[in-house]
Amino acid sequence: MSPLPDFQALFRVSPYPYLVMDLELNIIGVNDAYLRATGRIEGDLLGRYVFDAFPQNPDDPDSTAIEEVRSSLLYAIESGQPHTTAFLRYSVPRETAQGKVFDERFWSTVHTPVKGADGKVAFVAQNAIDVTDLYRFDRTSHVAAVETAPPARSVADHFTHAQMHEAMSRIINEERSHLRNLFNQAPGFIAVLTGEQHVFEMVNEAYYQLVGHRELIGKPVWQALPEVQGQGYEELLDRVTSTGEPFVGRGIKLRVQPVAGGPVSERYIDMLYQPVFGNDGKAIGIFVQGHDVTDAVTAQFAQRESAERLSDGMNAARMLVWDWDVASSRMDFLDNAALVLGRSENNIDLMSQSIHSEDAARLIRSRARAIADKGGYQ
The missing domain is CATH 3.30.450.20 (PAS domain)
Incomplete structure (x- = not known):
């Protein structure tokens, strides 16, 4: 030994x-x-x-x-x-x-x-x-x-x-x-694509979280992410490469399959495609950066849907809501003012002309009392 x-x-x-x-x-x-x-x-x-x-x-x-x-x-x-x-x-x-x-x-x-x-x-x-x-x-x-x-x-x-x-x-x-x-560790997703086929050269962890942990590096986008084809991203990438002009998109829909054989997930992203130029001034790649804003967009959709349901209910019940600036007499109605009242003015005095004079006088007195007492009226 x-x-x-x-x-x-x-x-x-x-x-x-x-x-x-x-x-x-x-x-x-x-x-x-x-x-x-x-x-x-x-x-x-x-x-x-x-x-x-x-x-x-x-x-x-x-x-x-x-x-x-x-x-x-x-x-x-x-x-x-x-x-x-x-x-x-x-x-x-x-x-x-x-x-x-x-x-x-x-x-x-x-x-x-x-x-x-x-x-x-x-x-x-x-x-x-x-x-x-x-x-x-x-x-x-x-x-x-x-x-x-x-x-x-x-x-x-x-x-x-x-x-x-x-x-x-x-x-x-x-x-x-x-x-x-x-x-x-960047909070937003980042990727670097090179060449006419848009081959993945670098990808950060946030990008993998968006599209799923799969083999990306060294593959063209459409080979690595086949489910993304046909969603308009091919045209965007080709346009950035050919024109050398960046593209900025907000709230863009992306259908992606994070798990092989699993369901396709619908995401919404804010995104920048920034061309990368070679020594000859031509675009040789694209720097991709963005954020997954699905939660924010989904919340906006839910808020919009809730507002639409409220509006439909108010229209059916012939109800009306407005804001009144006491100092300027300005009124801001919801969109259904014309439907309920037959007219929509932005001044309370003008709107009062549509009310019978006796009712208008009673309304004005009630309103003045409520303002003085810092209370309400019906």
Whole structure:
């Protein structure tokens, strides 16, 4: 049987910088690459609380992102999952003949929890890659930007370039992951369609909730959603692609089958089809965004139906309802005023001309008394 590899030796000679901490964030291990990256010695770090070993710069507290690192470490310990701080500014202390100075540095860092035999997190490892040479920092705006002309390096420094490439990839992947999370968590449905066949390239969770969890990515719309054909959406998509003009629709009916073999569901959506243009100015895809407004539309239908039933009942009973603005004498009738009274005016004095003079006089007195007493009259 082959002997087990010496993992301690592997840890020690790894070209990637690693710092190992216990659950109280005391340093229990550090490899040579980490010591080289930070300019420290092992005896100065082992056994120390990590933020005592790498303290805040008192002259520039913002240059040392202690809270961001602490939050990342605690998240890794509590969740049992690795956590990345894709890019952070963290100055490193260095002893000189004149005393302690802080070198401004930028890092791409991953904190990885390591579990013991009992399945619980036993310690956490920090992999920190120095990406300082990839950035220039503007002290006025406090913004770091990618360095477009990095300093020349010798052959001996080629591996540092590989580390930097990995760090940049990590940063880009982290940003993509963040954007993907935002995309999936958006409250409205979103999809990206490409080409003349309107092939699904991206779809968020809200879109799946609308149409059902089925295979969409890589399929043309009409292959992925066959039940939607014939509802007018083909013409809308083709028109947006051909004209390059967006389409906005509100309360559009959509019949969709969320479960294969199940019933077709009737939904109502507010929707935007926004063309996506290529370098030649032609539409190469469509960004779809919208909201399922079925509940609101259904409520409007119910309210409208209720109002229609009320109107039919009032017409049958020859009943009339109006609002009267006492100060201006303006009256606002329901639509059945002409049906019940034979006329419809927007002024109470004009309407009173239709009443017999004796009845009108009695009505005016009753009305005046009700107003004075803040009561009602019949």
